[in-house]
Amino acid sequence: MSWEQVNIKFEGLPRGFNLITDTILDKIPQIKSFRIGLLNIFLKHTSASLSINENACSDVRQDLESYFNKFVPENEPYYRHTLEGSDDMPAHIKSSILGSSLSVPISSGRLNLGTWQGIFLCEHRSLPHTRTLTATINGEKY
Amino acid sequence: MSWEQVNIKFEGLPRGFNLITDTILDKIPQIKSFRIGLLNIFLKHTSASLSINENACSDVRQDLESYFNKFVPENEPYYRHTLEGSDDMPAHIKSSILGSSLSVPISSGRLNLGTWQGIFLCEHRSLPHTRTLTATINGEKY
């Protein structure tokens, strides 16, 4: 039974739904040594989020961004938390809706995602930010 | 300390919020052998999702379906990902909002759900699909 924990930093990803599966696999080569287990990735921020969705067609990522911009609007008259810019409070709301952590099974040394599943870091602020996630693996090594 | 991993296949569940608690318990009898632990269930698709909600009154499941159909509408003018049908992009959005995995505690050989909690497989496409989930248990056996 083994534990591994790794921090991964992302610098200045653009606003929107960014596919980060390859970065995750690249920065956590330890996944390959686990026969069975779980990977938890936890984003340490409140105006960005993590999600899993379609990895092939970039239109899906664009449409997700458009949908969330429409249904979590800026400048709602009841917002009080407005000092950090009109994109800030919507960013907090999107973060609670989408969530800041994911747990993905590991099977035979591979992240057991479905064929069309990719991991997204969803950046909800307009200006570039540095984002850190903590990846924790627990499982049985070979 | 033990790990178990099981794949469960669902064939052609109807669109909507389907209660699958009994199937989960039936297909993962290993739960009974764990004194303490966690069950992770991970759905390997991007147009369906997993959620926990009220297990008794089927009206709740119907109202959830109605709500999400209204607030994640088809045919939004800004959707670009439209080739696979008007229910496809809304299905991806619902999947990100509801999420594709759940972690539930195991206590004394039982899934430690609240009295009114059931596990739902939320099918967001109109035509029947085959859906696979990977269940991973980690814990201390008796």
Added chain:
Amino acid sequence: MSWEQVNIKFEGLPRGFNLITDTILDKIPQIKSFRIGLLNIFLKHTSASLSINENACSDVRQDLESYFNKFVPENEPYYRHTLEGSDDMPAHIKSSILGSSLSVPISSGRLNLGTWQGIFLCEHRSLPHTRTLTATINGEKY
């Protein structure tokens, strides 16, 4: 490799987004004895939820409550589950959107939240309720 499981009861929290990080840390002192691990907290209810968001400015908590009241409205004409009051079905929907469990990494005896992250118990019913969560820790002790 060790497991700990603790139930925490909350009595009559007001409707809205309640910061409970300090209660969690207070009721689960075992966190300090883990070098590395994960804390899962699981809320055993279907009309309340758990979320992580900004811990400093209470305006964010108020704006989250306002947003969800507007975008998950009461008295939608298609709601069938109305017997338990007009706040009941919206509470179920909010619970599925926000989710009923969280997994947070433990690093060097501390809950590894970001600087601005706090844990919220989101009470979606208007009348006071008793809410129970099951906290499960798994990890390597010192």
